[in-house]
């Protein structure tokens with residue numbers, strides 16, 4: 536399938552794997568890219584710019600296809616070494632960067648000068664327009680359904696995507712709640728030129744996470760995620776578990792007085808315990824409502840081939856079948 540996004544990123548299928556903390560290692564990115572999508576390494580999972588450079592080199596050994604790097608700008612006091620990471624990305628020959636969190640304006644000139652395309656992930660039309668105005672090449676429009684940080688507006692993709700289509704001139708992809716051929720065709724129908732998936736890619740053979748994480752996603756229904764940290768205006772959609780129930784109790788108790796330190800035990804430094812060790816109740820981990828649509832653990836190639844075949848059947852059989860009736 537050819538869209539503005541496949542052309543922009545030089546990929547076969549308009550399917551992107553969003554950056555994911557402690558999931559977006561070289562193995563994940565290479566598997567998605569080898570299957571014809573765009574795999575993405577998550578920069579901040581690496582302890583340093585040097586480690587990111589090594590991860591990029593490792594990924595390059597596993598695939599000769601394009602892959603990207605996610606740079607998430609966090610509202611933290613001790614900022615990570617973004618300049619070093621940008622240098623590692625440029626020197627590593629990466630051609631696509633997914634930015635997320637705060638406005639990426641400070642890294643755009645260096646990335647563009649190196650011929651790197653930038654796709655910024657946004658949860659609102661106003662942020663998407665801002666990304667367009669500062670020169671981003673594309674945006675990833677992340678609806679309320681998404682795993683991770685859906686922002687504070689709570690607009691689901693059924694509204695957000697057509698709104699983005701009405702306002703934007705640059706190409707965009709859907710993100711949040713996407714799982715299969717139906718998602719892809721619906722996204723294209725609403726004006727997107729591709730789709731981004733997070734949670735769906737964790738439940739694949741190649742995702743470098745503990746089997747317990749994949750099993751938890753397959754077992755979960757669409758009712759099993761929760762929103763945490765809303766009082767801190769840092770809302771995150773996570774899989775429900777004992778730590779999340781405790782966190783929500785603390786939020787209820789503290790009300791508007793909630794501080795980050797009140798929930799630090801449930802959210803800080805928990806990813807290695809969950810993703811690597813499979814200790815599923817160790818804390819809050821991002822997961823989308825789309826878990827309700829995930830019932831198997833295919834390879835990335837099987838998943839992407841299935842999505843493209845389903846999309847083809849929906850467009851050429853189901854939808855075209857309506858024409859003359």
Ligand SMILES: Cc1cc2nc3c(=O)[nH]c(=O)nc-3n(C[C@H](O)[C@H](O)[C@H](O)COP(=O)(O)O)c2cc1C
Nearest residue numbers: 553554555556635681682683711712733734821823
């Ligand atoms: C476990 C997990 C970790 C994530 N970590 C990040 C991250 O570090 N940076 C980022 O920009 N997005 C992160 N995301 C969001 C994804 O890139 C993507 O936007 C989101 O998962 C899309 O929603 P979906 O899960 O419904 O597909 C994460 C998502 C998950 C599920």
